Amino acid sequence: MSDVATSGLDDAPVSDSDSAERIFRLDETSAVLRLSEAEAAALAGNSEDPPSGDSADQRMILNMGPSHPSTHGVLRLILEMEGETVLRSKPVIGYLHTGMEKTAEDLTYLQGPTNVTRMDYAAPLFSELAFSMAVEQLLGIEVPPRATWIRMLMCELNRAASHLLFQATNGMDLGAVSMMIYGWREREEVLRFFEKVTGLRMNHNYIRPGGVAADLPDGWQKDIHRLLELIPPRLDEYDKLLTGQPIFRKRLQGVGVLTPAEALALSTTGPILRSTGYAWDLRRDQPYLAYDQVEFDVIVGTHGDAFDRYAIRLNEIRESLRIVEQIVDLMPDGDYRTQDKKVTPPPRARINESMEALIHHFKIFTEGFHVPEGETYAAVESPRGELGCYMVSDGGPKPYRMHIRGPSFVNLQTLPHLMEGGLIADGVAVVSSVDPIMGEVDR
Amino acid sequence: MSVLDTAVLAIDPLLSGDLDLGIVGIVALKVVVAFVILLVSVMLMIWFERKLVADMHNRIGPSVAGPFGVLQTLADGIKLFFKEDLIPDRSDRVVFKLAPYLSLIPAFLVFAIVPIGGDFSSGDGTVTWFGERTYLQVADPPVGVLFFLALSSIAVYGVMLAGWSSGSKYPLIGSVRASAQMISYEAALGLAIATVFLTSGSLSTHDIVASQVEGNWNVFATGVVPFLVFVLAGTAELNRPPFDLVEAEQELVGGFHTEYSSIRFALFFLAEFMNVITMSAIAVTLFLGGPDGPILVERVAWVWPTLWFSLKVLAFLFTFVWLRATLPRIRYDQLMDLGWKVLIPLALGWFLLLATLNVGRDRGWSPLVVVFASVAVLWAGAAMLGGAVRKARAERLALEFESDEVLDAGDGA
Numbered sequence: 086m087s088d089v090a091t092s093g094l095d096d097a098p099v100s101d102s103d104s105a106e107r108i109f110r111l112d113e114t115s116a117v118l119r120l121s122e123a124e125a126a127a128l129a130g131n132s133e134d135p136p137s138g139d140s141a142d143q144r145m146i147l148n149m150g151p152s153h154p155s156t157h158g159v160l161r162l163i164l165e166m167e168g169e170t171v172l173r174s175k176p177v178i179g180y181l182h183t184g185m186e187k188t189a190e191d192l193t194y195l196q197g198p199t200n201v202t203r204m205d206y207a208a209p210l211f212s213e214l215a216f217s218m219a220v221e222q223l224l225g226i227e228v229p230p231r232a233t234w235i236r237m238l239m240c241e242l243n244r245a246a247s248h249l250l251f252q253a254t255n256g257m258d259l260g261a262v263s264m265m266i267y268g269w270r271e272r273e274e275v276l277r278f279f280e281k282v283t284g285l286r287m288n289h290n291y292i293r294p295g296g297v298a299a300d301l302p303d304g305w306q307k308d309i310h311r312l313l314e315l316i317p318p319r320l321d322e323y324d325k326l327l328t329g330q331p332i333f334r335k336r337l338q339g340v341g342v343l344t345p346a347e348a349l350a351l352s353t354t355g356p357i358l359r360s361t362g363y364a365w366d367l368r369r370d371q372p373y374l375a376y377d378q379v380e381f382d383v384i385v386g387t388h389g390d391a392f393d394r395y396a397i398r399l400n401e402i403r404e405s406l407r408i409v410e411q412i413v414d415l416m417p418d419g420d421y422r423t424q425d426k427k428v429t430p431p432p433r434a435r436i437n438e439s440m441e442a443l444i445h446h447f448k449i450f451t452e453g454f455h456v457p458e459g460e461t462y463a464a465v466e467s468p469r470g471e472l473g474c475y476m477v478s479d480g481g482p483k484p485y486r487m488h489i490r491g492p493s494f495v496n497l498q499t500l501p502h503l504m505e506g507g508l509i510a511d512g513v514a515v516v517s518s519v520d521p522i523m524g525e526v527d528r
Numbered sequence: 529m530s531v532l533d534t535a536v537l538a539i540d541p542l543l544s545g546d547l548d549l550g551i552v553g554i555v556a557l558k559v560v561v562a563f564v565i566l567l568v569s570v571m572l573m574i575w576f577e578r579k580l581v582a583d584m585h586n587r588i589g590p591s592v593a594g595p596f597g598v599l600q601t602l603a604d605g606i607k608l609f610f611k612e613d614l615i616p617d618r619s620d621r622v623v624f625k626l627a628p629y630l631s632l633i634p635a636f637l638v639f640a641i642v643p644i645g646g647d648f649s650s651g652d653g654t655v656t657w658f659g660e661r662t663y664l665q666v667a668d669p670p671v672g673v674l675f676f677l678a679l680s681s682i683a684v685y686g687v688m689l690a691g692w693s694s695g696s697k698y699p700l701i702g703s704v705r706a707s708a709q710m711i712s713y714e715a716a717l718g719l720a721i722a723t724v725f726l727t728s729g730s731l732s733t734h735d736i737v738a739s740q741v742e743g744n745w746n747v748f749a750t751g752v753v754p755f756l757v758f759v760l761a762g763t764a765e766l767n768r769p770p771f772d773l774v775e776a777e778q779e780l781v782g783g784f785h786t787e788y789s790s791i792r793f794a795l796f797f798l799a800e801f802m803n804v805i806t807m808s809a810i811a812v813t814l815f816l817g818g819p820d821g822p823i824l825v826e827r828v829a830w831v832w833p834t835l836w837f838s839l840k841v842l843a844f845l846f847t848f849v850w851l852r853a854t855l856p857r858i859r860y861d862q863l864m865d866l867g868w869k870v871l872i873p874l875a876l877g878w879f880l881l882l883a884t885l886n887v888g889r890d891r892g893w894s895p896l897v898v899v900f901a902s903v904a905v906l907w908a909g910a911a912m913l914g915g916a917v918r919k920a921r922a923e924r925l926a927l928e929f930e931s932d933e934v935l936d937a938g939d940g941a
Contacts, residue, residue, distance in 0.1 A: 147697055155778040169701065169860055258778045260769060260857025266585040326854070332770055333856045509701070509779050510859045 108350045108502060116505035118165050118173035120146075143167055151180040155258045155513045158523035162500070162512070169508045174501045178494075182527040189487040193453025194220050197484070199290045201474075204489060205525040206287055208247040210239050211467035212489065212525075213292035215474035218373065218463035220294035223456045223478050226428060230375075231419040232296035237374045238309075238412045239282070239291065240465075241405040245316070246275040247468035248398040248405075251520050252323060255395060258517035259336050264327060271319050278308050295429050296422025309413050313406055320402060328396070337392035341503035341515035344389060351499050355470025355492050356397045357519060361389035367466035379411045391518035398520075401468075428454050453482030469493050469520060491525040554660055562666050566639050570801045574601040577801075577849045584853040605794060613790040618695025627693060628788070628795035631686030634679035635802040640666035641675055641733045642809040645819050645834035649741045655830060663734055664819075664834070672733040673721055676810055677714070680765060683803070684710045687767075687774060690796070691784035702783030705860060706767070706774040712867040713764040713771075719875035720758040723750040724814045726882050737818035747815040750882060755815045757875045759847075762807045764867065767800070768848055770855035771863060778857075808844035809837075816840050873913055877906045 147164045150156035159180035165173040189200050197220070201212040214236060221228060228236075249272040256264025276286040281302055283289040291298045327333045343353070345361040358365055366383040368376040384400045386393025422429050430449045431442035448454075458480040464473035470492030479485040496519050503515040575590060575598050582589025590597030615624055645664040646655055654661045669675055684707060691703020725731060727749045728739040740746055747755040764771040775783030782788075785796045812818055821836030823829050858866070881902045888898035 145697065154781060169705075256856070260772070260778060261855065263585050263853045266587060270586055327856070330856065332858050332862075335862055336856060336859055508860055510773075510857075513779050 108347055116173055116501040118163055118175040118501070120163060120175060144172065149512075151177075156516060157254065157521055160497075160516070160521060160523055160526075162516070164504075164509075164512065166509070169510075171504050171507055171509065171512050174504050174512070176497055176500050178497065178523070178526050180527070181523045185528045186487055186489065189484055191483065193482050194294050194456055194484070195449065195453055197487070198293050199288075201489065202288045202290055203524060204491065204528055205467060205469070205472070205493065205522045207250050207522050208243050208468045209288050210236075210243040210292055211465055211472050212474075213290065214240060215463055215465050215467075215472050215489070216476075216487075217292050217294045218465065219461050219474040219476040220456060222461040222463055223459055223476065224294070224425075224428065225457070226295065226423050226425050228296055228423060229420040230417045231300075232421050232423070233374050234412055234416050235297050235301060235421060236292055237376070237379075238301075238409060238416070239279070239297075240374075241408045241412070242275050242278065242312070244468045245402045245405040245409075246272045246279075248402045249275070251398050251468075252395075252402075254520075255517045256327060258513050259333065261327060261330075261333065264323070267319070267323070267326075271316055274312060274315060278305075278312060281305075281308065293422070295425065296420070298422075300421040306413055309409060313410055316406060317403065320399065323399060328399070334392060336510070336514055337395055337518070338390055339388070340391045340507060340511045341518055342388065342390045343499060343503060347502065348389070348499075351495075351502070353470065353496050353499055355466070355468070355496065356394050356401070357470065357496050357499065359384060359397055360386035360393035362387050367464055367471055371464070373463075373465060378415070379408050381408050391514050394518040394520075398468075455480060455482050456484075464490070467492055469522065469525070470496060489525070489528055491528060493521040493523070493525040494528075497521050497526055550658065551660060554658060554662060555666075558662075558666050562639055563636070565644075566636065566802060566805065569805055570798060571601040572598070573801050573805055573845060574797075576845065577852075580846070580849045581853050584850075608794040609791050611790040613792065614787075616695055616787050619787065620693040620695070623689050623693035624787075625792070627686050627690035628792045628799070629686070630689065631683055631799040632795050632802070634683040634686075635799045635806060638676050638679050638806040639802075639809065641668065641672045642806070642813055643668075643734055643737050643818050644809075644837050645830070647823070647829060647833055648738050648818070648820055649823075652738070665734065668732055668734045670730075670732050673725070673731050673736070673814070677718055677721070680710075680717075681714060683799070684714075686796075686799070687784050690788065694784075694787035696787050698780045698782070699784050699786045702774050702780045702786070705780075706784055709767075709771070709773060709863060709867075710765055712864060713761040713871070716757055716761040716867060716871035716875050717765055719872065719879055720754040720761060721814060723754040723875075723879050723882050726750075726879070726886060733813050733818075737813055737820070740817040741820055743817070743820070745815060745817040745820070750815075751878065753878045754875060755811075757871050757878075758811060758815065761867075761871055761875075762811060763848070763851065764863070766803050766807055766848075768804065769852040770858045772857060773860055773863060804845065804848055805841065808841045808848070811844060812837060812840040869913070869917055873910070877909060881906060 145166050147166050148161065149164055150161035151159040156162065161177040161180065163175045163177060164171050185200055185204060189197060192200055197216050198213040201216045202209040204212045249268050251268075253265045253268025253272070256262070256268065279289060280286050282305070283291040283298065289298075343351075343357065343361055345358075345363045348358045348361045348363065354365065362385055364383050364385045367373070368381070369383050381404045384397045384404060386397055426445055428449075430446050431439070435442040436446055456478040458478055460475070460477040462473055462475045464471050466472075471490065472492055473490035475486075475488040475490065476484050477486040499519060500515065503519070504512045507515065578600065579589045579597065590600035593599040593603045615621055643663060643665040655664050656662075687706040687710070688703045691699040691701075691706065694700070724736060724746050727746055728736040730736055730739070736746070740749075767774045773779075773783075775785065780786070785793055788796060819833030819837040821832060823832045825832075884898060884902045885895070888895060
């Protein structure tokens with residue numbers, strides 16, 4: 086596998102164990118710049134130093150971000166550079182930290198999705214799904230089939246929207262500004278459908294413990310068919326605009342190469358792991374929802390470079406649409422949320438005639454429903470990789486502890502290794518191809 | 529009039545006789561007209577670019593100020609003029625203030641040597657104003673095209689000093705990129721222009737245009753390749769996409785003008801778009817026959833050359849915008865590779881080929897033999913160059929592997 090992954094360096098004498106070791110070296114040769122905040126500030130201010138013959142003196146510390154056009158929000162990179170070459174780097178995070186995991190301990194299980202949906206704001210439904218699945222595991226309730234299929238439909242559309250956003254930002258980071266607008270245009274079509282279903286374009290709070298917030302609106306099949314007819318030809322246009330473009334290929338191929346061993350050592354998941362040729366997709370390998378009943382391919386790359394990550398995401402949009410097409414035909418009838426009266430509030434009409442219903446309604450929305458004591462972990466395949474929710478309940482109406490395993494956060498630690506030895510322009514391409522969402526990194 | 533004056537201001541029939549107030553007036557009028565035309569066309573060009581690129585992006589673009597947003601540039605200019613002018617603490621204040629003018633003034637001056645009209649096919653390219661015959665260009669120095677190259681070299685200083693004097697890191701990287709890029713591509717640009725000298729036999733822009741009458745354009749006479757090299761190198765020289773590394777916003781925030789604000793930024797902006805227009809005008813003059821074109825309605829004969837010239841320039845401007853909307857940005861090392869390993873050898877080889885053909889024609893050698901021998905020599909040269917490039921790359925890779933192996937061994941120990 087390694088000789089495939091290190092293509093371009095065909096006879097590179099790097100075995101898997103060596104490449105994993107390279108990740109963990111700690112000395113001067115490490116890709117990670119180990120520099121305290123104070124040291125970085127002192128070095129960054131020191132631009133007046135006269136250059137001398139010693140190569141160490143010709144190095145420059147460059148602060149990229151947290152406010153920079155291509156650091157995807159508020160990521161900050163401290164780069165040690167020699168000319169345009171990036172020698173070592175250190176991603177600095179925390180600029181978007183709002184304590185969401187701590188906030189979760191003060192919100193009831195029903196309010197929880199409102200909170201987690203703001204983490205990965207490009208793919209909000211996946212955080213909601215992971216949270217809801219964890220709560221449902223603790224409650225030990227079954228979700229009605231229609232709710233499961235609605236969740237799958239919405240998540241696959243969200244995956245497409247998220248990857249479309251990646252196409253947009255990736256194009257922009259490489260200077261193809263038209264691509265940015267085109268990617269947004271198509272994403273907007275998907276978001277329009279979301280607005281119709283959930284009432285919001287982003288941060289939907291749609292998937293909740295026990296099911297989904299509302300049934301699909303009448304005529305949803307027509308909207309889906311419209312999307313299915315609209316988006317695939319546009320994807321072919323992207324292929325024409327970018328995939329075969331010589332400048333585009335030269336900018337991405339062989340840039341930010343990761344071997345499967347390195348990818349595993351850094352616990353990457355999602356398109357970054359798959360780009361190395363390691364086929365790992367939770368939808369197939371640990372099926373949740375009803376993914377074992379639909380047909381789809383897991384897209385893998387061979388070289389582990391930025392171009393593979395681009396191509397994987399582009400083709401995953403096609404796969405997602407393929408799943409959506411099957412869901413439209415297979416969508417069962419029935420309830421869109423569980424009929425467990427302790428979890429689901431009673432319908433409005435029942436409150437007028439039943440005292441019991443009124444009390445349930447009041448209790449669910451003030452105190453919240455109680456969840457049995459225990460701990461659990463639920464993971465879903467988000468567009469960025471394994472998105473997990475670890476939850477501990479002490480039997481009360483609020484989580485004792487809630488932790489999200491954000492794939493963006495874990496994937497971010499590949500940055501120094503991918504950027505090592507490249508130019509600044511490669512660094513931008515690498516950050517773009519890792520596609521971190523800072524809301525999910527900082528939580 | 530002294531000999532020196534004639535040499536500098538050249539052979540415009542207007543200046544061949546004695547100077548009087550009327551002639552000075554006409555020259556002053558030409559200067560003012562050229563200045564105004566350039567400024568107005570820059571304003572329209574910025575609007576045109578924004579509107580066209582918006583169309584290609586599926587956007588609306590400027591639409592509020594004036595009909596179709598055509599006054600947007602004016603509004604932006606007024607806004608920038610009243611913005612606070614910041615000069616960074618770490619900057620070299622004098623150079624920081626000087627740099628925008630080093631960019632702007634050459635951009636203005638280049639336009640002086642461009643003939644924007646005049647009937648070259650049936651006349652000698654002159655027009656009659658107030659009873660005086662004159663060229664439709666501000667000046668026609670005998671060193672015309674060299675003047676253009678000299679000014680575009682000075683413009684490099686504007687960009688370089690702006691980045692260096694800002695006392696900031698992103699502008700510094702931008703200016704280092706700029707000086708390397710613009711100097712490298714100037715070589716290719718110069719070599720492409722040299723082929724025009726060979727076919728037209730003059731440096732004066734007026735004479736170059738006069739030698740291309742009736743469709744006998746240099747683009748064909750020099751065999752298309754120098755034209756393509758010129759357009760590519762010109763795009764790089766202008767820092768237009770896909771060669772806009774100097775101000776690559778995704779990498780360097782704003783590049784060399786990151787620290788500039790207010791009217792100083794506006795001057796860079798103006799210079800950039802002015803350069804786009806003058807570069808297009810120069811390309812049209814050198815390769816596409818300048819104002820050459822059929823005169824369709826005899827009654828307004830003087831309109832047609834200027835119209836053809838404007839249309840040709842517009843075609844170039846459209847192409848520049850089109851490139852911007854379509855292509856991703858090239859990487860720094862790839863840019864240098866393209867300049868030094870492809871464009872310069874290609875332009876040089878083509879120049880030698882044309883020179884050989886010219887000599888062969890003068891001496892009466894068999895053209896077939898000349899072409900065959902030249903192509904063989906060029907092929908051999910290309911093979912040697914390619915071999916050298918491949919060898920260098922192999923050695924560099926070998927060196928990288930060696931250091932990697934040492935590094936791995938060190939880790940294992």
